[in-house]
Amino acid sequence: MPTNNFTNKFLTTNSCAVIAAPFSGGQPKGGVELYKSFFICNITNNLFRGPPRMLEAGLLDMIEGLDWKVEIQHNDFNALEKECKKVVDTRHIKNASFVSKTCQTIHEQIKKHAALGQMILTLGGDHSLGMATVSGTAAVHKNLGVIWVDAHADINTVDSTDTGNLHGCPVSFLTGLTGQVEGFEWLKPCLETNKICFIGLRDVDEPEKKILKENNIKAFSMYHVDKYGISKVVEMCLEYLGKDTPIHLSFDVDALDPSVAPSTGTPVRGGLSFREGHYICEALHESGQLVGIDIMEVNPALALSDEQQIQTINVGCSLARSALGETLL
Ligand SMILES: NC(=[NH2+])NCCC[C@H](N)C(=O)O
Ligand SMILES: [Mn+2]
Numbered sequence: 001m002p003t004n005n006f007t008n009k010f011l012t013t014n015s016c017a018v019i020a021a022p023f024s025g026g027q028p029k030g031g032v033e034l035y036k037s038f039f040i041c042n043i044t045n046n047l048f049r050g051p052p053r054m055l056e057a058g059l060l061d062m063i064e065g066l067d068w069k070v071e072i073q074h075n076d077f078n079a080l081e082k083e084c085k086k087v088v089d090t091r092h093i094k095n096a097s098f099v100s101k102t103c104q105t106i107h108e109q110i111k112k113h114a115a116l117g118q119m120i121l122t123l124g125g126d127h128s129l130g131m132a133t134v135s136g137t138a139a140v141h142k143n144l145g146v147i148w149v150d151a152h153a154d155i156n157t158v159d160s161t162d163t164g165n166l167h168g169c170p171v172s173f174l175t176g177l178t179g180q181v182e183g184f185e186w187l188k189p190c191l192e193t194n195k196i197c198f199i200g201l202r203d204v205d206e207p208e209k210k211i212l213k214e215n216n217i218k219a220f221s222m223y224h225v226d227k228y229g230i231s232k233v234v235e236m237c238l239e240y241l242g243k244d245t246p247i248h249l250s251f252d253v254d255a256l257d258p259s260v261a262p263s264t265g266t267p268v269r270g271g272l273s274f275r276e277g278h279y280i281c282e283a284l285h286e287s288g289q290l291v292g293i294d295i296m297e298v299n300p301a302l303a304l305s306d307e308q309q310i311q312t313i314n315v316g317c318s319l320a321r322s323a324l325g326e327t328l329l
Protein backbone atom coordinates (compact mmCIF):
# COMPACT_ATOMS: atom_id res chain seq x y z
CA MET A 1 0.00 0.00 0.00
CA PRO A 2 1.34 3.41 -0.90
CA THR A 3 2.00 5.65 2.03
CA ASN A 4 3.59 9.00 1.54
CA ASN A 5 3.59 10.17 5.15
CA PHE A 6 4.66 13.68 4.33
CA THR A 7 7.29 14.37 6.95
CA ASN A 8 9.98 15.97 4.88
CA LYS A 9 12.18 18.42 6.75
CA PHE A 10 13.02 20.61 3.79
CA LEU A 11 10.05 20.62 1.40
CA THR A 12 7.10 22.93 1.93
CA THR A 13 4.58 21.20 -0.35
CA ASN A 14 3.61 17.64 -1.22
CA SER A 15 4.11 18.44 -4.86
CA CYS A 16 6.68 16.65 -7.01
CA ALA A 17 8.13 18.16 -10.17
CA VAL A 18 9.02 15.46 -12.68
CA ILE A 19 11.69 16.64 -15.10
CA ALA A 20 11.78 14.49 -18.24
CA ALA A 21 15.29 14.74 -19.64
CA PRO A 22 15.62 12.67 -22.81
CA PHE A 23 19.28 13.36 -23.39
CA SER A 24 22.22 11.20 -24.46
CA GLY A 25 24.90 13.76 -25.39
CA GLY A 26 27.16 12.90 -22.44
CA GLN A 27 27.93 9.40 -23.68
CA PRO A 28 28.41 7.69 -27.04
CA LYS A 29 25.48 5.29 -27.16
CA GLY A 30 22.14 6.71 -28.32
CA GLY A 31 18.98 5.54 -26.67
CA VAL A 32 18.68 7.10 -23.21
CA GLU A 33 16.52 9.67 -24.99
CA LEU A 34 14.36 7.07 -26.69
CA TYR A 35 10.60 7.07 -26.77
CA LYS A 36 9.51 3.95 -28.61
CA SER A 37 11.10 0.56 -28.34
CA PHE A 38 13.26 -0.63 -31.23
CA PHE A 39 11.66 -4.01 -30.85
CA ILE A 40 8.05 -3.08 -30.42
CA CYS A 41 7.99 -0.43 -33.13
CA ASN A 42 10.67 -1.74 -35.42
CA ILE A 43 12.41 1.60 -35.61
CA THR A 44 15.96 0.65 -36.34
CA ASN A 45 18.00 3.68 -37.22
CA ASN A 46 15.61 6.58 -37.08
CA LEU A 47 15.57 7.39 -33.38
CA PHE A 48 12.23 8.78 -32.39
CA ARG A 49 12.77 11.00 -29.41
CA GLY A 50 10.46 12.02 -26.64
CA PRO A 51 9.86 11.63 -22.94
CA PRO A 52 11.60 8.73 -21.23
CA ARG A 53 9.99 5.33 -21.37
CA MET A 54 9.41 5.43 -17.62
CA LEU A 55 6.58 7.89 -18.31
CA GLU A 56 5.04 5.55 -20.84
CA ALA A 57 5.09 2.88 -18.17
CA GLY A 58 2.70 5.04 -16.14
CA LEU A 59 5.11 6.53 -13.63
CA LEU A 60 3.12 9.75 -13.16
CA ASP A 61 0.00 7.87 -12.07
CA MET A 62 2.11 5.77 -9.74
CA ILE A 63 3.50 8.91 -8.11
CA GLU A 64 0.04 10.39 -7.73
CA GLY A 65 -0.94 7.10 -6.12
CA LEU A 66 1.64 7.90 -3.45
CA ASP A 67 -0.25 11.13 -2.65
CA TRP A 68 2.02 13.54 -4.46
CA LYS A 69 0.70 16.30 -6.67
CA VAL A 70 2.63 15.92 -9.90
CA GLU A 71 3.92 18.65 -12.20
CA ILE A 72 5.52 17.33 -15.36
CA GLN A 73 8.19 19.25 -17.28
CA HIS A 74 8.77 17.86 -20.77
CA ASN A 75 11.88 18.59 -22.80
CA ASP A 76 12.93 18.13 -26.39
CA PHE A 77 16.59 18.73 -27.18
CA ASN A 78 16.53 17.91 -30.92
CA ALA A 79 16.80 21.51 -32.14
CA LEU A 80 19.50 22.29 -29.59
CA GLU A 81 21.50 19.28 -30.72
CA LYS A 82 21.48 20.44 -34.35
CA GLU A 83 22.54 23.93 -33.33
CA CYS A 84 25.35 22.60 -31.13
CA LYS A 85 26.74 20.32 -33.84
CA LYS A 86 28.22 23.45 -35.42
CA VAL A 87 30.20 24.31 -32.29
CA VAL A 88 33.74 22.96 -32.08
CA ASP A 89 34.27 20.74 -29.02
CA THR A 90 36.30 21.93 -26.05
CA ARG A 91 39.56 20.00 -26.34
CA HIS A 92 38.86 16.23 -26.43
CA ILE A 93 35.58 16.58 -24.51
CA LYS A 94 32.73 15.23 -26.61
CA ASN A 95 29.59 17.30 -27.23
CA ALA A 96 30.69 19.92 -24.70
CA SER A 97 28.39 22.59 -26.05
CA PHE A 98 25.33 20.32 -26.28
CA VAL A 99 25.88 18.96 -22.76
CA SER A 100 26.42 22.42 -21.30
CA LYS A 101 23.37 24.01 -22.93
CA THR A 102 21.11 21.08 -22.07
CA CYS A 103 22.31 21.05 -18.48
CA GLN A 104 21.83 24.78 -18.16
CA THR A 105 18.22 24.42 -19.34
CA ILE A 106 17.51 21.61 -16.87
CA HIS A 107 19.32 23.49 -14.10
CA GLU A 108 17.01 26.49 -14.53
CA GLN A 109 13.89 24.30 -14.53
CA ILE A 110 14.96 22.52 -11.36
CA LYS A 111 15.89 25.73 -9.59
CA LYS A 112 12.43 27.13 -10.32
CA HIS A 113 10.58 24.08 -9.00
CA ALA A 114 12.86 23.59 -5.98
CA ALA A 115 12.30 27.24 -5.02
CA LEU A 116 8.57 26.42 -4.74
CA GLY A 117 9.41 23.84 -2.09
CA GLN A 118 8.73 20.93 -4.42
CA MET A 119 10.40 17.55 -4.59
CA ILE A 120 12.38 17.14 -7.83
CA LEU A 121 12.45 13.86 -9.75
CA THR A 122 14.60 13.88 -12.88
CA LEU A 123 14.33 11.05 -15.40
CA GLY A 124 17.45 10.70 -17.51
CA GLY A 125 19.00 10.62 -19.76
CA ASP A 126 22.69 10.09 -19.24
CA HIS A 127 24.49 11.02 -16.03
CA SER A 128 26.13 14.19 -17.35
CA LEU A 129 22.72 15.61 -16.36
CA GLY A 130 23.95 15.30 -12.77
CA MET A 131 25.62 18.67 -13.37
CA ALA A 132 22.17 20.17 -13.86
CA THR A 133 20.21 18.32 -11.20
CA VAL A 134 22.58 18.70 -8.26
CA SER A 135 23.43 22.32 -9.08
CA GLY A 136 19.69 23.02 -9.45
CA THR A 137 18.70 21.75 -6.01
CA ALA A 138 21.92 23.14 -4.47
CA ALA A 139 20.95 26.62 -5.65
CA VAL A 140 17.88 26.46 -3.42
CA HIS A 141 18.82 24.10 -0.60
CA LYS A 142 21.89 25.47 1.13
CA ASN A 143 24.44 23.01 2.47
CA LEU A 144 23.16 20.26 0.15
CA GLY A 145 24.49 16.72 0.55
CA VAL A 146 24.58 14.19 -2.29
CA ILE A 147 24.33 10.42 -2.26
CA TRP A 148 25.65 9.19 -5.61
CA VAL A 149 24.68 5.56 -6.26
CA ASP A 150 26.70 4.23 -9.18
CA ALA A 151 29.13 1.57 -10.41
CA HIS A 152 31.28 4.53 -11.47
CA ALA A 153 32.53 7.59 -9.58
CA ASP A 154 31.82 9.99 -12.49
CA ILE A 155 34.53 12.26 -11.06
CA ASN A 156 36.93 12.43 -14.00
CA THR A 157 38.20 15.92 -14.76
CA VAL A 158 38.49 17.21 -18.32
CA ASP A 159 42.18 16.34 -18.04
CA SER A 160 41.81 12.87 -16.53
CA THR A 161 38.98 11.47 -18.66
CA ASP A 162 40.09 8.75 -21.00
CA THR A 163 36.88 8.58 -22.98
CA GLY A 164 36.01 12.29 -23.21
CA ASN A 165 32.42 11.33 -22.30
CA LEU A 166 30.95 13.90 -19.97
CA HIS A 167 28.73 11.37 -18.17
CA GLY A 168 31.97 10.26 -16.52
CA CYS A 169 32.70 13.79 -15.24
CA PRO A 170 29.72 15.51 -13.54
CA VAL A 171 31.05 15.25 -9.98
CA SER A 172 34.31 17.03 -10.85
CA PHE A 173 32.28 19.89 -12.34
CA LEU A 174 29.94 20.13 -9.34
CA THR A 175 32.80 20.17 -6.84
CA GLY A 176 35.00 22.46 -8.92
CA LEU A 177 37.78 19.84 -9.00
CA THR A 178 38.01 20.19 -12.78
CA GLY A 179 38.42 23.98 -12.64
CA GLN A 180 36.48 26.39 -14.83
CA VAL A 181 35.78 24.79 -18.20
CA GLU A 182 35.19 26.90 -21.28
CA GLY A 183 31.53 26.86 -22.24
CA PHE A 184 30.38 25.89 -18.73
CA GLU A 185 30.59 29.36 -17.22
CA TRP A 186 27.03 29.08 -15.86
CA LEU A 187 28.05 26.14 -13.65
CA LYS A 188 29.74 27.32 -10.47
CA PRO A 189 31.14 24.87 -7.90
CA CYS A 190 28.18 24.10 -5.60
CA LEU A 191 29.14 20.92 -3.75
CA GLU A 192 31.84 20.55 -1.10
CA THR A 193 33.90 17.37 -1.43
CA ASN A 194 32.86 16.45 2.12
CA LYS A 195 29.16 16.64 1.20
CA ILE A 196 29.08 13.68 -1.16
CA CYS A 197 28.92 9.92 -0.47
CA PHE A 198 29.23 7.23 -3.12
CA ILE A 199 27.56 3.82 -2.89
CA GLY A 200 28.08 0.84 -5.20
CA LEU A 201 31.42 1.72 -6.84
CA ARG A 202 33.27 -1.05 -8.67
CA ASP A 203 34.59 0.41 -11.92
CA VAL A 204 36.66 3.43 -10.98
CA ASP A 205 39.38 4.76 -13.31
CA GLU A 206 42.91 5.08 -11.88
CA PRO A 207 42.91 8.91 -11.95
CA GLU A 208 39.51 8.85 -10.25
CA LYS A 209 40.87 6.66 -7.45
CA LYS A 210 43.59 9.25 -6.94
CA ILE A 211 41.05 12.10 -6.87
CA LEU A 212 38.88 10.26 -4.32
CA LYS A 213 41.88 9.58 -2.06
CA GLU A 214 43.48 12.99 -2.31
CA ASN A 215 40.23 14.73 -1.48
CA ASN A 216 39.28 12.28 1.22
CA ILE A 217 35.90 11.63 -0.41
CA LYS A 218 33.49 9.25 1.32
CA ALA A 219 33.01 6.23 -0.94
CA PHE A 220 31.43 2.85 -0.25
CA SER A 221 32.35 0.37 -2.96
CA MET A 222 30.64 -3.00 -3.42
CA TYR A 223 33.33 -4.34 -1.09
CA HIS A 224 31.90 -2.16 1.67
CA VAL A 225 28.32 -3.13 0.81
CA ASP A 226 29.35 -6.79 1.19
CA LYS A 227 31.31 -6.09 4.37
CA TYR A 228 28.79 -3.97 6.30
CA GLY A 229 25.47 -4.68 4.59
CA ILE A 230 23.44 -2.03 2.82
CA SER A 231 21.55 -0.77 5.87
CA LYS A 232 24.78 0.03 7.73
CA VAL A 233 26.22 1.71 4.64
CA VAL A 234 23.19 3.99 4.26
CA GLU A 235 23.27 4.71 7.98
CA MET A 236 26.95 5.70 7.74
CA CYS A 237 26.18 7.98 4.78
CA LEU A 238 23.36 9.72 6.66
CA GLU A 239 25.52 10.12 9.74
CA TYR A 240 28.36 11.51 7.66
CA LEU A 241 26.16 14.07 5.87
CA GLY A 242 24.30 15.02 9.04
CA LYS A 243 20.64 15.30 10.02
CA ASP A 244 20.34 18.99 9.11
CA THR A 245 21.42 18.36 5.53
CA PRO A 246 18.99 18.31 2.63
CA ILE A 247 19.89 15.33 0.46
CA HIS A 248 19.94 14.82 -3.30
CA LEU A 249 19.96 11.18 -4.43
CA SER A 250 21.57 10.64 -7.83
CA PHE A 251 20.88 7.04 -8.80
CA ASP A 252 22.61 5.60 -11.87
CA VAL A 253 20.83 2.31 -12.63
CA ASP A 254 24.19 0.74 -13.54
CA ALA A 255 24.81 0.62 -9.76
CA LEU A 256 22.44 -2.33 -9.86
CA ASP A 257 23.74 -5.66 -11.04
CA PRO A 258 23.28 -6.13 -14.81
CA SER A 259 20.97 -9.07 -14.01
CA VAL A 260 18.66 -6.50 -12.37
CA ALA A 261 19.10 -3.55 -14.77
CA PRO A 262 20.58 -4.87 -18.03
CA SER A 263 19.50 -2.06 -20.32
CA THR A 264 22.14 0.57 -19.56
CA GLY A 265 25.20 1.94 -21.36
CA THR A 266 28.06 0.87 -19.10
CA PRO A 267 26.98 -2.22 -17.15
CA VAL A 268 29.46 -3.73 -14.67
CA ARG A 269 28.98 -7.10 -13.03
CA GLY A 270 28.91 -7.53 -9.26
CA GLY A 271 26.39 -4.79 -8.53
CA LEU A 272 23.64 -4.05 -6.04
CA SER A 273 20.77 -6.50 -5.78
CA PHE A 274 17.20 -5.41 -6.50
CA ARG A 275 16.51 -5.12 -2.78
CA GLU A 276 19.76 -3.31 -1.95
CA GLY A 277 18.95 -0.66 -4.55
CA HIS A 278 15.42 -0.23 -3.25
CA TYR A 279 16.55 -0.22 0.36
CA ILE A 280 18.71 2.85 -0.34
CA CYS A 281 15.67 4.67 -1.76
CA GLU A 282 13.35 3.59 1.04
CA ALA A 283 15.79 4.58 3.78
CA LEU A 284 16.43 7.97 2.21
CA HIS A 285 12.70 8.63 1.97
CA GLU A 286 12.38 7.65 5.60
CA SER A 287 15.12 10.13 6.57
CA GLY A 288 12.79 12.99 5.59
CA GLN A 289 15.80 14.75 4.09
CA LEU A 290 15.35 14.05 0.37
CA VAL A 291 14.88 17.09 -1.87
CA GLY A 292 15.95 15.67 -5.24
CA ILE A 293 16.01 12.29 -6.95
CA ASP A 294 17.67 11.35 -10.25
CA ILE A 295 17.01 8.09 -12.05
CA MET A 296 19.74 8.00 -14.70
CA GLU A 297 21.12 5.89 -17.54
CA VAL A 298 17.97 3.87 -18.25
CA ASN A 299 18.68 3.08 -21.89
CA PRO A 300 15.87 1.14 -23.62
CA ALA A 301 17.87 0.86 -26.86
CA LEU A 302 20.58 -1.37 -25.41
CA ALA A 303 18.42 -4.27 -24.29
CA LEU A 304 18.97 -7.62 -25.97
CA SER A 305 15.28 -8.44 -25.66
CA ASP A 306 11.93 -6.85 -24.88
CA GLU A 307 12.07 -8.53 -21.48
CA GLN A 308 15.38 -6.88 -20.58
CA GLN A 309 14.07 -3.54 -21.70
CA ILE A 310 10.83 -3.76 -19.74
CA GLN A 311 12.73 -5.03 -16.71
CA THR A 312 15.05 -2.03 -16.70
CA ILE A 313 12.27 0.52 -17.24
CA ASN A 314 10.24 -1.10 -14.46
CA VAL A 315 13.15 -1.06 -12.05
CA GLY A 316 13.67 2.65 -12.78
CA CYS A 317 10.01 3.27 -11.92
CA SER A 318 10.10 1.24 -8.74
CA LEU A 319 13.28 2.93 -7.48
CA ALA A 320 11.56 6.29 -7.98
CA ARG A 321 8.46 5.08 -6.14
CA SER A 322 10.51 3.82 -3.21
CA ALA A 323 12.31 7.16 -2.93
CA LEU A 324 8.91 8.86 -3.01
CA GLY A 325 7.50 6.85 -0.15
CA GLU A 326 6.19 3.53 -1.38
CA THR A 327 6.44 0.98 1.40
CA LEU A 328 6.19 -2.79 1.34
CA LEU A 329 3.63 -2.93 4.14
N1 LIG B 1 27.49 7.66 -15.82
C1 LIG B 1 28.20 6.64 -16.26
N2 LIG B 1 27.65 5.53 -16.61
N3 LIG B 1 29.53 6.82 -16.32
C2 LIG B 1 30.47 5.86 -16.83
C3 LIG B 1 31.85 6.43 -16.85
C4 LIG B 1 32.87 5.49 -17.39
C5 LIG B 1 34.30 6.00 -17.39
N4 LIG B 1 34.79 6.19 -16.06
C6 LIG B 1 34.43 7.30 -18.18
O1 LIG B 1 34.88 8.28 -17.69
O2 LIG B 1 34.05 7.35 -19.32
MN1 LIG C 1 27.57 4.43 -13.91
Ligand SMILES: [Mn+2]
Pocket residue numbers: 127150152154167252
Ligand atom coordinates in the same frame (compact mmCIF):
# COMPACT_ATOMS: atom_id res chain seq x y z
MN1 LIG D 1 26.84 7.54 -13.46
